[in-house]
Amino acid sequence: MRRSTWVLTVLLLAIVIVVMLRSWLSRQPPEPAVDSTSIVESAPHRLPSPSAKTVALPDELHTLEDRAFIDALPALERLANGGRQDALRVLFDKLGSCTEYRRQSDEEIRERAQERYAHQIEMNSAADVRYSPIKSALWSCCVTS
Amino acid sequence: MLRDQLIRSGVERRELCAAVTPRMLDKRLELARLALARGDRSIVLMLAGPGSFRQTPPERMRNVHQLLALRRDLTEAVQRRVAGCDRRVMHRAAFGSYRQSPILELDPAAAIAYATAYDASAPDPADGDSTMAQVIADAAAQLPPAAVEQARQRGLQFVADHCTLR
Numbered sequence: 001m002r003r004s005t006w007v008l009t010v011l012l013l014a015i016v017i018v019v020m021l022r023s024w025l026s027r028q029p030p031e032p033a034v035d036s037t038s039i040v041e042s043a044p045h046r047l048p049s050p051s052a053k054t055v056a057l058p059d060e061l062h063t064l065e066d067r068a069f070i071d072a073l074p075a076l077e078r079l080a081n082g083g084r085q086d087a088l089r090v091l092f093d094k095l096g097s098c099t100e101y102r103r104q105s106d107e108e109i110r111e112r113a114q115e116r117y118a119h120q121i122e123m124n125s126a127a128d129v130r131y132s133p134i135k136s137a138l139w140s141c142c143v144t145s
Numbered sequence: 146m147l148r149d150q151l152i153r154s155g156v157e158r159r160e161l162c163a164a165v166t167p168r169m170l171d172k173r174l175e176l177a178r179l180a181l182a183r184g185d186r187s188i189v190l191m192l193a194g195p196g197s198f199r200q201t202p203p204e205r206m207r208n209v210h211q212l213l214a215l216r217r218d219l220t221e222a223v224q225r226r227v228a229g230c231d232r233r234v235m236h237r238a239a240f241g242s243y244r245q246s247p248i249l250e251l252d253p254a255a256a257i258a259y260a261t262a263y264d265a266s267a268p269d270p271a272d273g274d275s276t277m278a279q280v281i282a283d284a285a286a287q288l289p290p291a292a293v294e295q296a297r298q299r300g301l302q303f304v305a306d307h308c309t310l311r
Contacts, residue, residue, distance in 0.1 A: 070161055073169070080176065085185060092176045092188065098162035099170050099199070101155075109159065113151035120147065 174211040195245035230308035235263040253284035254296040261300025
C-alpha cells in the first residue's frame with residue numbers, strides 16, 4: 001500500500017473515533033450540580049429526597065406533618081422567602097421539632113411515647129366521665145366530695 | 146397497641162428528620178431573623194421564652210455569628226414591642242433576660258426593668274403577677290442595690306413613656 005493511502009486511512013479512522021467519542025459524550029447525563037443550598041440530603045439508604053414534582057400544599061400549612069412536611073420543604077422555603085409569614089412560621093416550628101427528633105435516642109423515644117400514652121389515657125378517662133351521665137353523677141357525688 | 150404505635154411514630158419521625166440537612170436546620174436562624182425583620186410577634190415571644198432554640202455546642206460554634214446577629218435583632222424587636230406597651234412581651238422578656246431565653250443576653254437589670262414595667266402597666270393594680278415579683282427578687286440578688294433601683298426606675302419610665310395608664 002502506498003504511503004498516502006496509509007495516511008488517509010489513519011486520518012479517516014481518527015475522524016471516525018472523534019465523531020464516535022463526541023456522540024457518546026453527548027449522551028452522558030450531565031453531572032448533577034452540587035447545590036450548596038439543597039435542603040434534603042440524598043440518603044438513598046435511608047429515605048428518598050423530597051419528590052421533584054410540584055407538591056400541592058394545604059391551605060393550612062401547619063397541618064403538614066412528617067413525610068408531607070419533608071416533601072414540602074422546598075416549596076415552603078420558596079413561600080417563606082417570598083413573604084408568606086405562615087410558611088416561615090411553619091418552617092421555623094417544624095424544623096425546630098426536627099432538630100429535637102434527630103437527637104433522640106431510642107430510650108428517649110420510648111420515654112416520650114410512654115408520656116404521651118399516659119396523657120392519652122388520662123384524657124380518655126376524663127372524657128369518659130364527662131360524657132357518661134352515670135359516671136358523671138358518680139363522679140360528682142362520690143369522687144369529688 | 147397505642148404505645149407501640151407511638152414508639153414507631155417516634156422512630157419514623159427521627160428517620161425523616163435525619164434526611165434534613167444540618168444546613169437546613171441551621172437555616173432556622175435565618176428564618177428567625179427574617180421573621181423578626183417582618184415584625185412577627187409570635188417569633189419574638191417564642192425566642193424570648195425558654196427552650197425555643199436549643200443548640201448543641203458544635204451547632205453554636207458553627208453559627209456563632211448568626212446567633213449574635215439574632216440576639217441583636219431579638220433585643221431590638223423586644224424593645225420595639227415594649228415601646229408599644231406589649232405586656233406579653235414584657236412578661237416573656239423578663240423571664241428571658243433573667244435566665245430562660247437561649248437567645249437573649251442574660252441581663253438581670255433588664256429582667257427587673259421588664260418585670261417592673263409589666264406590673265406597673267397592669268390595667269388593674271390587683272392584677273400583680275407573683276412570678277414577676279419572684280423574677281425581680283431573684284435578679285435583684287445578683288445586683289448591687291443602686292443598680293436594682295436604677296433598673297426599677299427604667300421599668301417605670303418605660304410605662305410612663307409608652308403606656309396609656311388607667
